[in-house]
Amino acid sequence: MSAILAIDGLSVEFRRAGAAIGALRQVGLKVAAGECVGIVGESGSGKTQLGMAVMGLLPANAAASGSIRFAGREILAAPRALLQSLRGAKLAMIFQDPQSSLTPHLRIGVQLAEVLVFHRKMPRRRAQDAALAMLRRVGIDDAARRMRQYPHELSGGMRQRVLIGMSLLCGPDLLIADEPTTALDVAVQAQVIGLLQDMRREFHTAIVLISHDLAVVAGLAERIYVMYAGRIVETARAADLYRGPRHPYTAALLRCAPRIDAALAPRLDTLPGQPPNLALPIEGCAFAPRCWRATERCTRERPLLLPADATAQAACHHPLCA
Amino acid sequence: MSAPPEDLGPLAPGLWRGAGRRLLTDRAATAALAAIFALIAAAIIGPHVNPNRFDAIDWGNIAVGPSLRHAHWLGTDRLGRDLFVRTLLGTRISLAIGLVATSVSLAVGIVYGAVAGFAGGRVDHLMMRVIEILSGLPLIFFVILLTVVFGRNLLLLFVSIGAIGWLTMARIVRGQAMVLRGREFIEAAVAGGAGPARIIFRHIVPNVIGPVIVYATLTVPQMILFESFLSFLGLGVQEPQASLGTLIAEGAAEMESAPWMLLVPGVVLAILLISFNVLGDALRDALDVKEH
Numbered sequence: 001m002s003a004i005l006a007i008d009g010l011s012v013e014f015r016r017a018g019a020a021i022g023a024l025r026q027v028g029l030k031v032a033a034g035e036c037v038g039i040v041g042e043s044g045s046g047k048t049q050l051g052m053a054v055m056g057l058l059p060a061n062a063a064a065s066g067s068i069r070f071a072g073r074e075i076l077a078a079p080r081a082l083l084q085s086l087r088g089a090k091l092a093m094i095f096q097d098p099q100s101s102l103t104p105h106l107r108i109g110v111q112l113a114e115v116l117v118f119h120r121k122m123p124r125r126r127a128q129d130a131a132l133a134m135l136r137r138v139g140i141d142d143a144a145r146r147m148r149q150y151p152h153e154l155s156g157g158m159r160q161r162v163l164i165g166m167s168l169l170c171g172p173d174l175l176i177a178d179e180p181t182t183a184l185d186v187a188v189q190a191q192v193i194g195l196l197q198d199m200r201r202e203f204h205t206a207i208v209l210i211s212h213d214l215a216v217v218a219g220l221a222e223r224i225y226v227m228y229a230g231r232i233v234e235t236a237r238a239a240d241l242y243r244g245p246r247h248p249y250t251a252a253l254l255r256c257a258p259r260i261d262a263a264l265a266p267r268l269d270t271l272p273g274q275p276p277n278l279a280l281p282i283e284g285c286a287f288a289p290r291c292w293r294a295t296e297r298c299t300r301e302r303p304l305l306l307p308a309d310a311t312a313q314a315a316c317h318h319p320l321c322a
Numbered sequence: 323m324s325a326p327p328e329d330l331g332p333l334a335p336g337l338w339r340g341a342g343r344r345l346l347t348d349r350a351a352t353a354a355l356a357a358i359f360a361l362i363a364a365a366i367i368g369p370h371v372n373p374n375r376f377d378a379i380d381w382g383n384i385a386v387g388p389s390l391r392h393a394h395w396l397g398t399d400r401l402g403r404d405l406f407v408r409t410l411l412g413t414r415i416s417l418a419i420g421l422v423a424t425s426v427s428l429a430v431g432i433v434y435g436a437v438a439g440f441a442g443g444r445v446d447h448l449m450m451r452v453i454e455i456l457s458g459l460p461l462i463f464f465v466i467l468l469t470v471v472f473g474r475n476l477l478l479l480f481v482s483i484g485a486i487g488w489l490t491m492a493r494i495v496r497g498q499a500m501v502l503r504g505r506e507f508i509e510a511a512v513a514g515g516a517g518p519a520r521i522i523f524r525h526i527v528p529n530v531i532g533p534v535i536v537y538a539t540l541t542v543p544q545m546i547l548f549e550s551f552l553s554f555l556g557l558g559v560q561e562p563q564a565s566l567g568t569l570i571a572e573g574a575a576e577m578e579s580a581p582w583m584l585l586v587p588g589v590v591l592a593i594l595l596i597s598f599n600v601l602g603d604a605l606r607d608a609l610d611v612k613e614h
Binding site for chain 1: 443444505506507509510511512513514515516518520524525528529
């Protein structure tokens, strides 16, 4: 399978008040066509910036280096016109908060149809029909009436459905979903994940699912990248990662996830300590100060992301279950 | 000048209906609205009701007081011209200047402000410095200069007043645009492949309409007042045309012997200004989400 997205040695630095904050450090990642890849990490681990970098939406004070190839084309330093023509058409993104991702003053139908009129130069009538069909497809009841409604008249779950439908209208090759379920309640979360699953099968869209929630990613992703302090610390097939995490950070994340069958346990495990300050140089393994397996070597020498088996890589001097 | 309205946020369409209802329950606002419509209607129809022409001189009735016994219901001026007709004609011109100048300032201010606010960074800096320089220019001097160079004509007056009125409007729109720029739906629009022009006109401008309408309502009386001021100084509308400002200037000269010459246009101007200000304030309250 050819890679639809190949990121290599991507670093992103933010300059703020004299300090340089390394949000992404030498990140490498591959997504095959039609594949679903999960990116997991705590807040501030750089996962959102990764999505933004791919979309070319990094803020003005960010400096990026490395390479992002989309469908074989370099897009990191690409001219704005090229990015603009890709965005929304070949490269789509959905955001965390469906409440505020729709323009409040336009009817749902108009917003959806506009995507097609704009990118596909489709006549408005036909675009409206296509939008209506898409709304039905993403499971919105009474779609004809919804087309005439404004965003604030829809529930959060429905709005996320609309946004997913909107992002798929032009049949993109890659969909970046940044915390698509975080703002939704649990029952709706499951529906949205199910919908993404269906859509992926139907449209053969590769999905990069960014989330802090391992459970959400587990439902969808085939492969998972775990990020910590701007680096990828482990990658493996989803099932393998759950069964046998190699990096202590992954293990800790798994342990922190609330489980219904552990409801009788006295309390939820938490990960002690704080992620490192990204404005300061990090020596050795960034996770070492919070790691129970850390040795003197970990504070001195940064572990490289090395293959652990045919499909997995981990950046740890003392991996688990090795 | 009243304080610029605070951030109202993008307005949901349902809110407009609510705002309209709230506005009509506000008794002062309803009265102001009625007064404005009545004056507009009078300015359009009024001169046709009275047989006198605005520039006809009635030699037999020079400087007579208001009375219903002769054809000059509100009296005549020093030259025997009918004050009723002249005042309504003046109202017409003053209103037209207020509305046209406000429209000019709306058009320029919205575009300029939205571009500056959305672009941000160096572009924004440069655009704001331009505004500061322009607002630092002495306005009267600027208008005198224009009239000297281009001669006195009504169109020039409209344009020059509007050209200055947009400064504050641009500042307000810029502030709103900066707030909106950080909102997710703008980011989503960018992620959807929309270019800057499309984002500004399709996603930002419609969402700043709330505060802009409020400010526009408050701009109309400012513009009227400014025109009156210019006319009072003799820089505005030319004889035999009249605006409320020239009428007041003429009236002020005869204030002691013929007070009605000042009172008639003065009262009309006062009603107009108060009505627009009351309406603007009421609109601001009606559109304020936080209070409801």
